[in-house]
Amino acid sequence: MAKGITSREESYADWYNEIVKKAGLADHSAVRGCMVIKPYGFAIWEKMQAQLDKRFKETGHVNAYFPLFIPKSFLSKEAEHVEGFAKECAVVTHHRLMNDPNGNGVIVDPTAKLEEELIVRPTSETIIWNTYKDWIKSYRDLPLLINQWANVVRWEMRTRMFLRTAEFLWQEGHTAHTTKGEAVAEARQMLDVYAEFAEEYMAMPVIKGRKTANERFAGAEDTYTIEALMQDGKALQSGTSHFLGQNFAKAFDVKFLNQNQKEEYVWATSWGVSTRLMGGLIMTHSDDNGLIVPPKLAALHAVIVPIPKPGAEIDEAAMKIMAALKEKGISVKYDTDAKKRPGFKFAEYELQGVPVRIGIGKRDLEKGVVELARRDTGEKTQVPVDAAASAIEQLLEDIQNNLFQKALDYRTEHTSSADDFDTFKQILEEKGGFVKAHWDGTVETEKKIKELTKATIRCIPLDNEQEEGKCILTGKPSKERVLFAKAY
RNA sequence: CGGGGCGUAGCGCAGUCCGGUUAGCGCACCUGUUUUGGGAACAGGGGGCCGCAGGUUCGAAUCCUGCCGCCCCGACCA
Numbered sequence A: 001m002a003k004g005i006t007s008r009e010e011s012y013a014d015w016y017n018e019i020v021k022k023a024g025l026a027d028h029s030a031v032r033g034c035m036v037i038k039p040y041g042f043a044i045w046e047k048m049q050a051q052l053d054k055r056f057k058e059t060g061h062v063n064a065y066f067p068l069f070i071p072k073s074f075l076s077k078e079a080e081h082v083e084g085f086a087k088e089c090a091v092v093t094h095h096r097l098m099n100d101p102n103g104n105g106v107i108v109d110p111t112a113k114l115e116e117e118l119i120v121r122p123t124s125e126t127i128i129w130n131t132y133k134d135w136i137k138s139y140r141d142l143p144l145l146i147n148q149w150a151n152v153v154r155w156e157m158r159t160r161m162f163l164r165t166a167e168f169l170w171q172e173g174h175t176a177h178t179t180k181g182e183a184v185a186e187a188r189q190m191l192d193v194y195a196e197f198a199e200e201y202m203a204m205p206v207i208k209g210r211k212t213a214n215e216r217f218a219g220a221e222d223t224y225t226i227e228a229l230m231q232d233g234k235a236l237q238s239g240t241s242h243f244l245g246q247n248f249a250k251a252f253d254v255k256f257l258n259q260n261q262k263e264e265y266v267w268a269t270s271w272g273v274s275t276r277l278m279g280g281l282i283m284t285h286s287d288d289n290g291l292i293v294p295p296k297l298a299a300l301h302a303v304i305v306p307i308p309k310p311g312a313e314i315d316e317a318a319m320k321i322m323a324a325l326k327e328k329g330i331s332v333k334y335d336t337d338a339k340k341r342p343g344f345k346f347a348e349y350e351l352q353g354v355p356v357r358i359g360i361g362k363r364d365l366e367k368g369v370v371e372l373a374r375r376d377t378g379e380k381t382q383v384p385v386d387a388a389a390s391a392i393e394q395l396l397e398d399i400q401n402n403l404f405q406k407a408l409d410y411r412t413e414h415t416s417s418a419d420d421f422d423t424f425k426q427i428l429e430e431k432g433g434f435v436k437a438h439w440d441g442t443v444e445t446e447k448k449i450k451e452l453t454k455a456t457i458r459c460i461p462l463d464n465e466q467e468e469g470k471c472i473l474t475g476k477p478s479k480e481r482v483l484f485a486k487a488y
Numbered sequence B: 001c002g003g004g005g006c007g008u009a010g011c012g013c014a015g016u017c018c019g020g021u022u023a024g025c026g027c028a029c030c031u032g033u034u035u036u037g038g039g040a041a042c043a044g045g046g047g048g049c050c051g052c053a054g055g056u057u058c059g060a061a062u063c064c065u066g067c068c069g070c071c072c073c074g075a076c077c078a
Helices: A012-022 A039-058 A079-088 A125-135 A180-200 A247-251 A276-285 A312-327 A342-352 A362-366 A385-413 A421-430 A443-453
Strands: A026-028 A035-037 A069-071 A090-094 A097-099 A106-108 A113-120 A144-153 A167-177 A207-210 A222-229 A235-245 A255-257 A263-265 A267-274 A302-307 A332-334 A356-361 A369-374 A380-384 A415-417 A434-438 A456-461 A466-470 A477-485
Touching: A012 A026, A012 A276, A035 A039, A039 A144, A039 A167, A039 A180, A039 A276, A079 A247, A125 A144, A125 A167, A125 A247, A167 A180, A180 A207, A180 A222, A180 A235, A180 A267, A222 A385, A222 A456, A222 A477, A235 A247, A235 A276, A247 A267, A267 A276, A276 A385, A302 A312, A302 A342, A312 A332, A312 A356, A312 A362, A312 A385, A342 A356, A356 A362, A356 A385, A362 A369, A369 A385, A380 A385, A385 A415, A421 A434, A421 A443, A421 A477, A443 A456
Parallel strands: A302 A332, A302 A356, A415 A434
Antiparallel strands: A026 A035, A069 A113, A090 A113, A097 A106, A144 A167, A167 A267, A207 A222, A207 A456, A222 A235, A235 A267, A255 A263, A356 A369, A369 A380, A434 A477, A456 A477, A466 A477
């Protein structure tokens, strides 16, 4: 393990990449824009999945799986939707390889051309709605509440590990309802699920809001979002939930017979979060010593480091603490590697973001105590061996709360208001973060502001205060402030 | 797709301008000894299609031509 990593101040991008690689979360792969998620990173993702999946099921959803490939023709059925994704699709054109007659390995067999090309799904609305057509006949078939855990591919021009990769893992919920009201309520409910998960588990405060028409999902009537603020003052869209209206029902002709024996198109939603959340997790909490993982998502809660090395008495104390932790459901590893010195281990586990380190040293043990070090603050305390497990339990809770509070404080400090364009620009340039400002409600103004400042409207907060004002760019009247920021 | 950078051991790099012994350094790895309370020291050892393909030359990591790939910054997007 290399000594030290680039500081956030020196280069935020380098810092981020080094955390990802050196903490063992992921690596660049041989394929452009695609990453290998390594065991340690995948373990954290699995914890996220487990929690989210549990909540989806508690809210009545079931999991299913749809094909990776989508016939090209499906994508042309919903005009806006195609337009949104057309530029970034991977296309399968052939189904066979053959030996190169010139002896240069294998080539695509030109005779194995597909009659209709297949698109590697960038999202599954089309294949799913094509299927729902057969599943939905009556109001009794509704609501249909399905989620799938899958990989999708979007041929992005520029990629960054976890934040934007050509292939990424996600879940996508696709639901069908009898009424508009029910579908909107579903979209809102799932946004709440995401927000609760982000705040309670990831310790990442988010702002719930609605996207402007310009930022809306291709094919949606309304897009809800949770927006988080990263340590460099840029916003990260961390989850979205869409009210799709009847667009896909009409495009794929999905009708049901209502109780009055009349045919109606169904109302739809879709919602998703992805491995991008990993990027949010990293950029919300980590520091210049490495990764910091909130206890509720940590692959490993605590690690025991024998000082200076394992031995009968230290082993005994370690076993005792491990047994007590096990009972409390706290995961712990006893690092018995005698070839590495304590200092090395301290640095290594800090890099990996293990929330609590238990140092068991000969000297301390004579006094019957061990040392607890918390990753978030670096603070060290001494506790009696018998009290260690309950102290650690408390510490994990404290760390979880502290991480959330710290992130919330950062966001509060980096949320400003601007009433004129110069101030607006200055805040974005000097301080970053969210800026609340009035906007005249037009796409043109939104685009112009983006052009001038690189900031976009992250959302119109759901609980937004109504307030008369003037658009910072055009001076036209506005009835509420919207949330601007530069974004990932 | 525009701008920049890079491809040499698992990782990080030097060597390339100006061709010439056996391609080198740090970390990691293996063996041994002494160590061990914040990234140990010494000794010995293993590991290379120098991105790929052509060319120039007595001789190419180095020069020429072509190709491929990756990263960073921007425009596009979760």
